[in-house]
Amino acid sequence: MSEQTDIPEVAPETADETAKPERSRAAKWSRRGFIGAGVLAGGALLIGVGVRPGNPVGKLSPLVAGGTGEELVNSWVKIGADNIVTAIIPHCEMGQGAHSVLAQMLADELDADWSQVEVMQAPTDGSYVVSDTARMFVAPFTMNAADWIEPTWEGLFTQIGRFADVMITGGSSSIRSTGQYQMRVAGAAARKMLVGAAADEWGVPASEIVTRDSTLIHEASGNSAPYSEFAAAAAEQPMDHSPKLKDPKDYRLMGKSKRRTDIPAKVNGTADFGIDAKIPGMEPSDLSYAAVRRPPIPGTSVVSMDAETAKGMPGVQQILNMGSFIAVVADGYWNAQQALNTITAEYSDSESPIKSTADQFAAFANALDAAGDDGGEKAAGRGNAQSAYAEAATKIEAEYKAPFLAHAPMEPINCTASVKDGKCDIWTSTQVPLMARSAAAKALGMDADAITVHHPFLGGAFGRRLENDYVTMAVRIAKATSYPVKMIWSREEDTQKALYRPADLSRFKGGLDAGGKLIAYNNVFTQRHDPAEASVPGIYDIPNTSIRVAEADLHLPFSAWRSVDHSQQGFFIESFIDEAAHAAGADPLEYRLNMLGANTERHRGVLEKVAQLSNWSAPGAEGIGKGVAIVESFGTVAAEVIEVDMTSGKPKLLNVWAATDAGYVMNPDGFRNQIEGGIVFGLTAALYGEIDIVGGAAKQSNFHDYKMLRMNETPAIEVAIINSGTVPVGGAGEPGTPPAAPALANAIFAATGKRLREMPFGKQFA
């Protein structure tokens, strides 16, 4: 098993007369990289799962023959002459393990020998568009493919940059969509064609051929052969557009904790991240580096700068006022940053009326005041929350606050670019390589075809690398210099000039009947981004709800942050439900169980499981409390119980128990790692996360004041997995995060009686 992050550029083999037409095409294709690899393998089988929205499945050939660039082939398996199966993965690897798990899914359906499976990052190309809504079919072809392939591909390459920039890694979607609907289909279709080819050659029924470890076996005749032997012939087999996928009982790799293919390179320093980009043919010491500074206040620009001192500093090559930022280009990052630090600048005035955190929350409060009890835009609701509240036996009110948050991936934002001879090469860590390409094309006024995005491993992303602001900056610098430049942001730049998880203010009025049941739920907040259901307490049977959004402008720019709206809404909703439970005098976990509505078997399952894991009903010691929260996000239901020790007067995290139901988990250990990480991410935000606005600028700058949870603060974490069914398959990357903050707030309440309605919590016990 190995991880290939670079796709070799391969020249065509020496021509012989009979093969000339194919060779000429191969030469052209070899510029696409991975096609050339197919030539080397000699008769390699390539399977792509294509996506053509709105077209009926099963008519591939005529469609492609008439194709004008609409066909998108988006995931692949390649079988080489050496019997190596290569899974070409269209998702970025940012720590979530998608490369490895997607290969597992494909290899299982293919009955491939896992020790002979390789993983390759798909090239940044429109052919690797990721779509979970489109219908699918299977297209087999080899280098000997019919002529209809090429015009389609040519058309594809020109169309893609304009219309289909959806090669996205986000939304906990890799396994859920690409894995389930594409990698598995590609693997199963390839297997069926290999069997068909062997059946023809051996003159036996296909139904008698079994496949195991990349080998075709016909026991009665004693025939057996590696897949590679029939790879070329398989391409001539009819394709099955909807091959039968395995039942879970037949899984050999899916559902197993196979070790991740990307990890070996991450323990010996050989894994390349965006920041490690090397320009082919260039010594690292010959590369130029840029340090950058954007204006401190969003939406402003550089009016003038005084760079006299910087000009004379060691290694400085160019100093650029790019309007929206200043760049110092030098022979090394440190020299560039040192020189940048000496530059003073004047910036344009900000048009935003918000100068401080207090201003931002005042704007939120104004919007909520204006909306009142029934204003704003309805997000969801049923019954009559106003009248039910008016008649309730017990009334509770609460207002919750969540701050702005930076993503703070460990790899600071960076991008290397080379713009010359009408071409642009970009090396960067991105969740959206095709969008990066389009952003560069727009910034440079170039055709997307002329731009290549190389995207190695991501040193964390959490949503930050869905944005391309930094790609635009890097290509502008490279265009201005005309030589390749590696732009690196300082941690301070990364923290203060980021895009942010929005702050928000959320108000609740709840009414309980005489029995303590929550019968009225009235909620209004200001921020609604994604996903739409995040603000809806849909798992609970509450007869009267009114959920509204009263929009208010954000001073700091938005970007999706691990679990997006769930990150705030989970805290708001699950804190309020806890308050209702205590108002009812009920056990918070029992209260939730009793309130579950229709179709909540999975929710009941995880709540009961987490109660058992955490020994919930056992009485706690004085000053030690447990809190519970449950949030469904990205197809996965996660319930967490957190145990906190408040005896010192400050929260000390003791234990986190999580029970999760993702339908079916493809790699249990990988899934647990994601949930564990999501919990730590959520706890970091709960205890410490906060970006303040001072003078219109983000205040916190680095890890000393934008603190992260560390080893000595990390609790014991236990994650249980419930596989309730095979469909739907839920996500792993995000669902661990939303329940962490409310579970901690609820635990602190249980320990101290102090209700925390404002994040972060840590400073409230300083």
Place this chain on the structure above:
Amino acid sequence: MITFTINGKTERVDADPAMPILWVVREKLGMTGTKFGCGIAQCGACTVHLDGEPIRSCSMPLGAAEGRAITTIEGVSGEDGELNAVQQAWISEQVPQCGYCQSGQIMAATALLRDNPAPTDEDIDAAMSGNICRCGTYKRIRQAIKVAAGIEQATDEETAA
């Protein structure tokens, strides 16, 4: 001109003695396993050994390396690339997610275990709390250190389910 050894090899580098070791290693010597995280010795991503002691290379000037020995992540494996016990445990416990901080984590853990072959949880806290992992793999780092120390059994793939 500053002379030092790095992973056993002697290097002479013509650079400003004030330049942090991190940037010399990454940009002058082209060894990119050591990572830039914060620049102010807060996160540990840049951890290397200087005469065997873990240091934050982002904040240690090149001049301090004169005549001394630097070891980076590229230098902790055996001669034929064989992984050391810490690296092996990082695999058996499937520690990394994004992996960006893990060079620094492994350098910190390697130094810890050399000096303290059977660390307690408190020892691990003390040695490792300078290293941030934004992916939140601390639980696994702790476990892997114990596995590398022989205190706990390695997790094997089939039992990880």
